[in-house]
Amino acid sequence: MINKNTSLRMQSIVFIGFMGVGKTTIGQKVAQKLYRDFVDIDREIEKEFNMPTTEIFKTFGEKVFREKEKSMIDSFSKQQLKIISVGGGAFLQEDIRNICLSNCIVFYLDLSWDYWKERIGLLIDSRPVLQSRTLEEIEELFYTRQEIYSYHHSKVNTNDLDVDEVADFIVDSLKVAWDIYEPLK
Numbered sequence: 001m002i003n004k005n006t007s008l009r010m011q012s013i014v015f016i017g018f019m020g021v022g023k024t025t026i027g028q029k030v031a032q033k034l035y036r037d038f039v040d041i042d043r044e045i046e047k048e049f050n051m052p053t054t055e056i057f058k059t060f061g062e063k064v065f066r067e068k069e070k071s072m073i074d075s076f077s078k079q080q081l082k083i084i085s086v087g088g089g090a091f092l093q094e095d096i097r098n099i100c101l102s103n104c105i106v107f108y109l110d111l112s113w114d115y116w117k118e119r120i121g122l123l124i125d126s127r128p129v130l131q132s133r134t135l136e137e138i139e140e141l142f143y144t145r146q147e148i149y150s151y152h153h154s155k156v157n158t159n160d161l162d163v164d165e166v167a168d169f170i171v172d173s174l175k176v177a178w179d180i181y182e183p184l185k
């Protein structure tokens with residue numbers, strides 16, 4: 001479902017995956033390496049509401065957050081040459097999946113549960129979806145969510161890779177794909 005009207009080289013790249021797999025961190029790195037602008041959809045929503053995500057959830061509810069998430073992604077994914085990290089729950093919405101898969105190159109950052117659970121301390125304060133859940137409930141959510149991340153164009157498993165190694169792998173694989181599918185004349 002790659003967009004045939006836009007050159008592959010111009011298409012924006014979208015990172016998806018469960019909370020805390022590294023979409024923001026790795027997205028920023030890839031943007032630096034490809035000299036592109038980086039857009040973090042969670043951050044854009046926070047700027048618009050002028051409050052952190054946890055406060056948006058508390059004050060307006062998840063539905064309002066999800067509506068804003070959809071309109072933000074719709075608008076950014078139509079722009080070219082961006083590196084876009086979406087929130088961990090964005091692909092719950094079929095509309096968002098379709099928008100991203102048809103306009104952009106979608107990369108799934110995959111991390112196994114045993115590695116993910118070591119990161120929980122870094123995440124719990126700023127991710128409302130994790131708060132008030134036990135570790136067992138988070139594990140269940142982690143596995144349930146895998147289905148929505150199966151919609152992607154490319155995937156990288158980040159177990160045992162640091163941020164630079166993942167970013168280098170992504171940049172290299174994009175360059176290979178660009179050269180194969182759109183060789184420079």
Ligand SMILES: Nc1ncnc2c1ncn2[C@@H]1O[C@H](COP(=O)(O)OP(=O)(O)OP(=O)(O)O)[C@@H](O)[C@H]1O
Binds near residue numbers: 017021022023086
């Ligand atoms: N490859 C990696 N190795 C080790 N730590 C990492 C790696 N990638 C990210 N991290 C760390 O994991 C934490 C979560 O990363 P990040 O905020 O980028 O995740 P995210 O996918 O954007 O999460 P969310 O969906 O909640 O926005 C950060 O503290 C980051 O430094």
Ligand SMILES: O=C(O)C1=C[C@@H](O)[C@@H](O)[C@H](O)C1
Binds near residue numbers: 018019
């Ligand atoms: O996985 C989720 O449902 C979320 C992930 C975060 O990136 C934020 O988008 C928000 O906290 C919801």
Ligand SMILES: [Mg+2]
Binds near residue numbers: 023024025040086
């Ligand atoms: Mg993030």
